[in-house]
Amino acid sequence: MNKFYVTTAIDYVNAAPHIGHAYEKIAADILARYYRLQGAAVFFLTGVDEHGSKVEKAAAAAGKVPQEFCDEIAARFQQAWQALQISNDYFIRTTEERHAQVVQEIFRKLRAQGDVYKGEYVGLYCEGCEDFLRERDLSEDGLCPTHRRAPKELKEENYFFRLTKYKQAIRDWLHTSAQAVKPDGRRREVLNQLEDDDFKDFSITRSRGSLTWGIPVPDEEDQVIYVWIDALTNYITGAGYLTDEEHWKKFWPADLHLIGKDITKFHCIYWPAILLALDISLPKLVFGHGFITVEGQKMSKSLGNVIDPNFLVKEYGADAVRYFLFAANSFDQDGDFSRADCIATVNSHLANNLGNLLNRVLSLLDRNNDSLVPAAALEESLAKRAVEHVQTYHQCMRSLEFAKAIEAAFHLVNDANKYLNEQKPWSLFKEGKKQEGLQVLYGALELVRQVALLLYPVTPGLSAAIWEQIGFDSLIPQISVAHEDCCNPVPGGLKIKNKGPVFVRIEELQPVIST
Numbered sequence: 001m002n003k004f005y006v007t008t009a010i011d012y013v014n015a016a017p018h019i020g021h022a023y024e025k026i027a028a029d030i031l032a033r034y035y036r037l038q039g040a041a042v043f044f045l046t047g048v049d050e051h052g053s054k055v056e057k058a059a060a061a062a063g064k065v066p067q068e069f070c071d072e073i074a075a076r077f078q079q080a081w082q083a084l085q086i087s088n089d090y091f092i093r094t095t096e097e098r099h100a101q102v103v104q105e106i107f108r109k110l111r112a113q114g115d116v117y118k119g120e121y122v123g124l125y126c127e128g129c130e131d132f133l134r135e136r137d138l139s140e141d142g143l144c145p146t147h148r149r150a151p152k153e154l155k156e157e158n159y160f161f162r163l164t165k166y167k168q169a170i171r172d173w174l175h176t177s178a179q180a181v182k183p184d185g186r187r188r189e190v191l192n193q194l195e196d197d198d199f200k201d202f203s204i205t206r207s208r209g210s211l212t213w214g215i216p217v218p219d220e221e222d223q224v225i226y227v228w229i230d231a232l233t234n235y236i237t238g239a240g241y242l243t244d245e246e247h248w249k250k251f252w253p254a255d256l257h258l259i260g261k262d263i264t265k266f267h268c269i270y271w272p273a274i275l276l277a278l279d280i281s282l283p284k285l286v287f288g289h290g291f292i293t294v295e296g297q298k299m300s301k302s303l304g305n306v307i308d309p310n311f312l313v314k315e316y317g318a319d320a321v322r323y324f325l326f327a328a329n330s331f332d333q334d335g336d337f338s339r340a341d342c343i344a345t346v347n348s349h350l351a352n353n354l355g356n357l358l359n360r361v362l363s364l365l366d367r368n369n370d371s372l373v374p375a376a377a378l379e380e381s382l383a384k385r386a387v388e389h390v391q392t393y394h395q396c397m398r399s400l401e402f403a404k405a406i407e408a409a410f411h412l413v414n415d416a417n418k419y420l421n422e423q424k425p426w427s428l429f430k431e432g433k434k435q436e437g438l439q440v441l442y443g444a445l446e447l448v449r450q451v452a453l454l455l456y457p458v459t460p461g462l463s464a465a466i467w468e469q470i471g472f473d474s475l476i477p478q479i480s481v482a483h484e485d486c487c488n489p490v491p492g493g494l495k496i497k498n499k500g501p502v503f504v505r506i507e508e509l510q511p512v513i514s515t
């Protein structure tokens with residue numbers, strides 16, 4: 001693979017970022033870093049979804065005009081992603097001029113070719129969902145089951161997208177490219193939605209009376225383009241569609257759209273249909289991940305358990321948050337963030353198993369080999385086991401099984417710890433068997449070097465610290481498989497830099513500040 005284009009859903013800016021948003025962005029970042037390390041040209045796009053009535057209302061409630069409000073919240077998202085070491089190549093905002101132009105251009109084209117037409121819409125509209133609901137989706141008391149609010153009956157003239165025309169093509173896509181939507185359970189869900197009686201053309205505009213904060217329909221002042229067409233288009237705007245031919249040709253189709261399980265219909269039915277209508281090739285994979293709860297509960301403002309990732313990073317550090325979320329949860333299923341589990345997990349894995357291992361090896365090298373890496377080679381049996389675990393790691397990374405990939409990397413850590421404990425290099429030195437002792441230290445150090453690379457996509461800060469202590473100059477972000485430090489075993493003669501624990505234990509339960 002020589003290019004990898006990964007996107008995340010773009011988050012609504014009606015409220016501050018939370019750990020659920022962060023979970024998805026970290027996953028995309030893990031993959032972006034992983035593929036960069038493999039030498040691929042990576043384009044990693046994330047951003048925010050700024051239009052729509054939800055945002056307009058949140059701005060009004062805050063006493064701000066929408067654009068000012070969006071600027072503030074968008075900045076909080078960007079700060080959070082910086083704090084979490086998210087290495088996105090571009091941060092798209094749907095209020096940017098380039099995006100509005102692409103959305104309008106698409107609209108013009110679809111209208112001219114008859115895929116967009118005018119009709120009357122009557123429906124039950126939930127402002128929380130920004131979508132029309134079906135009678136049978138409502139709870140017994142007639143409320144939207146997600147937002148516990150009564151939907152409004154709306155009747156107005158809108159533009160519709162001719163979704164029904166593309167039904168067979170989407171069905172074929174879902175059936176014939178079994179790899180297009182994952183996990184498979186979500187693919188089957190989408191196939192069911194496709195066969196649903198309610199599968200109809202969908203409305204893609206609102207009259208200005210019901211929505212003002214949006215991109216205007218070209219040549220028609222009274223209609224505003226409704227969120228989903230606007231939002232989904234970010235994936236092509238960001239890649240340079242109609243504005244940067246070279247970038248567009250290099251990166252489209254997207255290799256992966258990473259989204260939460262709640263928005264699969266939009267990404268696996270609406271989006272492919274729009275792309276088919278525009279004669280643009282379809283994304284290679286849409287992956288619908290699970291949802292994160294906090295201490296076993298769904299996040300909600302009323303429970304006061306909405307965690308702002310900015311605060312979380314201040315309390316625990318980016319590596320700890322990233323590591324825990326992905327070591328402890330299966331990405332395709334729902335997962336949980338618990339403070340006690342996070343602390344216990346990172347202390348045990350990162351501080352004890354990995355950090356102490358490196359520290360022991362470096363201290364012994366300081367004392368017994370003038371802080372130099374000995375010239376030696378990894379023992380064959382250990383090398384063989386490492387190769388197997390590394391293979392498993394790669395398979396799991398490529399199939400987004402992050403917890404299993406991390407587990408495979410930790411087999412190397414466990415092997416190295418076992419090797420040290422069994423071979424007892426400290427005793428070998430005491431017995432005057434220096435060469436044997438150094439051979440063991442070399443083996444353990446080489447395994448740690450490999451682990452630093454394997455964990456780099458998940459814990460970039462920790463890996464960089466390990467890399468430096470082993471004695472390499474180059475910072476990890478600059479290396480790739482093309483770089484000799486990356487593939488070659490740790491060279492003898494390198495001067496180690498033992499600076500103490502690479503991962504400082506988190507000692508106590510810290511309060512997490514909620515928003």
Ligand code: MSP
Nearest residue numbers: 009010011012020021049231232259260261291292
């Ligand atoms: N703006 C739309 C997406 C448009 S994409 C063209 C949207 N925004 S959102 O802010 O509600 O959600 C953004 C992403 O975060 C979605 O993929 C959503 O599934 C994900 N998550 C929201 N809450 C989540 C959790 N609690 N856990 C994990 N992901 C969650 O939908």
